Amino acid sequence: MSTGEKVLWWVAGLAIVVYALFPVVWILSLSLKSNAGLTENRFWPSEVTWSNYQLILTGDASDLFLPALRNSIGIALIATLIAVVLATLTAYAVSRLQFPGKKLLLTTALAVAIFPVISIVTPLFNIWRTIGLYDTWPGLIIPYLAVTLPLAIWTLSAFFREIPWDMEQAAQVDGATTWQAFTKVIVPLAVPGVFTTAIIAFFLAWNDFVFGISLTSTDASRPVPAALAFFTGASQFEEPTGATSAAAVVVTIPVVIIVLVFQRRIVAGLTNGAVKG
Amino acid sequence: MAAITLDRIVKKYGDGFPAVNDVSLDIKDGEFVILVGPSGCGKSTLLRMIVGLEDITDGDLSIGGTRVNDKAPRDRNLAMVFQNYALYPHLSVFENIAFPLRLAKGKHSDDEVRRRVDEAADLLELRDHLERKPANLSGGQRQRVAMGRAIVRQADAFLFDEPLSNLDAKLRGQMRTEIARMQRRLGTTTVYVTHDQTEAMTLGDRVAVLRKGELQQVASPRELYEEPVNLFVAGFIGSPPMNFLPAQLEGTTLSLPFGAVEITPDVAERARGAEFLIAGLRPEHVEDSETLEGPRRDRGVTFDVDVDVTEWLGNELYAYVPFSPDERVAAKLAELDKELDGESMRHQMVVTLDARSRVRDGDRARLWFDPASLHLFDPSSGLSLTRDEDRAREIQVDSEAMRQQALERSRAHAEAVGQGAPA
Known part of the structure; x- marks a missing residue:
């Protein structure tokens, strides 16, 4: 690569990073400003204060924020876990077996994935209230599964298709049952796919606002994105901008951690050396 | 060890096309039989039917006198080496070879697993590579790991599906000799699929030539060479x-x-x-x-x-x-x-x-x-x-006698070394 090209790549890369990180930095900056500082018309705070974080973690807003954080983490993790387990089994069947209705299943899954979420919220609200799922964890986990499963199935079946059939047949000849071949050979090989799917599923559940705000009413199940809408300022004339920003920063942290942790697992070329070189 | 008997085996696919048609073959205990033919002759299909990865449309397959048509691959106690080796990339060489032993849960103690893997590794000179992953091995080493996985289990028979076709010419020659040596030493019934007539001639006690799913001639390499039927x-x-x-x-x-x-x-x-x-x-x-x-x-x-x-x-x-x-x-x-x-x-x-x-x-x-x-x-x-049918018969008797002698020698050798004859 010539020097000119290198410079071009650096400039382009930098532009993208700035573009992507600007809102994040802006929120971070807002969360560190005092109430007075918010109206200063400056990008960086003139004086860094942790009061917003104190407010949401230990202060008045903690009653709203902490239970929401707990709900968000619990619901997103459970939904992810179920989605990954179900999607792994389904994707395996889809990629390995020929069965009647396979096309239909995949098409339906895709249709569900692209279905506008907002249009099913109202009917869901009514049904949930009738059958008692309104404002409960399962009441959110179930719709999250509906959204994440199709995506997870599509992603994972692509991964499974990459794994050579021979691996599984070799395992069967070596004395494995179908289940053993699946758990001891196929799943370990699909680990990068499983983690990718887990991240996607977790994000979808973690970032959801529409279901969160419509299907909950109390601390019992309200997730963070919905709870942020209920923050109030010190008086009714004051916007809770600082507190909201601080909460947004706090909920971003787990996502960053999860990506960093899982990123190591998502190594391409895990199947290197399986078959001929 | 066991004899494998194919009786009028037929494989038809969905479109009714017979990939393997009416093949009967008696593979004796300890015999090295080659299935050979040009591509698409059904030799691999036949092998996969023996191991149980393909269903048998018609006919009977017995191993050691038991009909196994409906048995799952894992219940047939056969070991197979795949064309592309099919090693488990997430496991070390040791665990790859130990895999069949680990699956038979509780049957083998850890010490025994280690002993048997070490034995196989010694036979195949893999001792120095046991802790490596398949990705870091050369083609020939991967090939040997695949063979190690096959021999560690003391299966009734070895099945090879074009095991050398991915190696370069020099290595192929070396591995060919290695396979012949291993088979003679263990005296295990072996079925070997290849399209390479050199492998067929050098390795086989008997060679079965297939053409469009039909058996043409089953005979010793010498008979095939000197008295071909068609x-x-x-x-x-x-x-x-x-x-x-x-x-x-x-x-x-x-x-x-x-x-x-x-x-x-x-x-x-x-x-x-x-x-x-x-x-x-x-x-x-x-x-x-x-x-x-x-x-x-x-x-x-x-x-x-x-x-x-x-x-x-x-x-x-x-x-x-x-x-x-x-x-x-x-x-x-x-x-x-x-x-x-x-x-x-x-x-x-x-x-x-x-x-x-x-x-x-x-x-x-x-x-x-x-x-x-x-x-x-x-x-x-x-x-x-x-x-000349008379001459063909003579060659047959002669080849069988030579095979028996070689088997005797390998048994005698095994006893002398104190391992006991392979069961």
Whole structure:
């Protein structure tokens, strides 16, 4: 690569990073400003204060924020876990077996994935209230599964298709049952796919606002994105901008951690050396 | 160890096309049998039916006297080496080899697993690589790991599916010897699929030649070479392959493109009535008459030909002699060539001459061959007219005796080493 090209790549890369990180930095900056500082018309705070974080973690807003954080983490993790387990089994069947209705299943899954979420919220609200799922964890986990499963199935079946059939047949000849071949050979090989799917599923559940705000009413199940809408300022004339920003920063942290942790697992070329070189 | 019996095995796919048709084969205990044929002849399908990865449409398959048609692969106690090795990339070499033992839960203690993997690793010289991952191994090492996984389990039989086709020529030769040595030492029944006739000839106690899903001939390599039953087998076995020449018979005189030879009356009798015949002449049965001496020369006939191209290889010399057959023969030969995966563009005879021969490109040469080494085929049925059943039987008895001796020796050796004969 010539020097000119290198410079071009650096400039382009930098532009993208700035573009992507600007809102994040802006929120971070807002969360560190005092109430007075918010109206200063400056990008960086003139004086860094942790009061917003104190407010949401230990202060008045903690009653709203902490239970929401707990709900968000619990619901997103459970939904992810179920989605990954179900999607792994389904994707395996889809990629390995020929069965009647396979096309239909995949098409339906895709249709569900692209279905506008907002249009099913109202009917869901009514049904949930009738059958008692309104404002409960399962009441959110179930719709999250509906959204994440199709995506997870599509992603994972692509991964499974990459794994050579021979691996599984070799395992069967070596004395494995179908289940053993699946758990001891196929799943370990699909680990990068499983983690990718887990991240996607977790994000979808973690970032959801529409279901969160419509299907909950109390601390019992309200997730963070919905709870942020209920923050109030010190008086009714004051916007809770600082507190909201601080909460947004706090909920971003787990996502960053999860990506960093899982990123190591998502190594391409895990199947290197399986078959001929 | 066990004998494997295939009784009228048929494999039909969804479209009704028989990939394997009515194959019967008796594989004796401890025997090394090769399934060979051009691509698409059904040899791999047959192997996969034996191991249980393909369903058997019709016929009976028994291993050690038990019918196994409906048994799952894991219940057949066979070990298989795949063409692409199919190693488990997430496991170390040790765990790859130990995998079959680990699956039989509770059957083997950790010490025993370690002992048996170490034994296999020693046999295959993998000791130094046990902790590595398959991705970090060379092709030959991966091949050996795949073999280690097969032998560690003391399976009833080994099945190989073109195990050497992904290796380069030199390594292939080495691994071929290694497989032969291992099989002799363990004395385990082995079925080996290949399209390579050198592997077939060198490794097999017996070789089964398949063509379009049908068994052509099952015999020792020597019988296949010397007494092929038909055109297909004759053309498939041997390298360079047998030359097929148009021939016409009048009385007992056979006229070939390069001259006429006398044949025995009983062969002439069998060939009577055929409008034209196909003569088969192996390249190595032709010599440069200049390099031949005395009595041997007198037994054969000589003829003069125009040599087109020569290839000098150091130990021998290939000479190419063009000829033009008439249309009917040409069509038959083209069809045969296609079946044998060939792509020859012209009609030529290849002869393997002594390296001392002075024949070079464009020369007119005097060549020699013994009419007794000539094969004759009926072009319509493809059957051999020169096959000598008595001699074929002799070869059979002889090969079987040699196989038994080799097995005895390996058992005696195993006992002497104190491992006990492989159960």
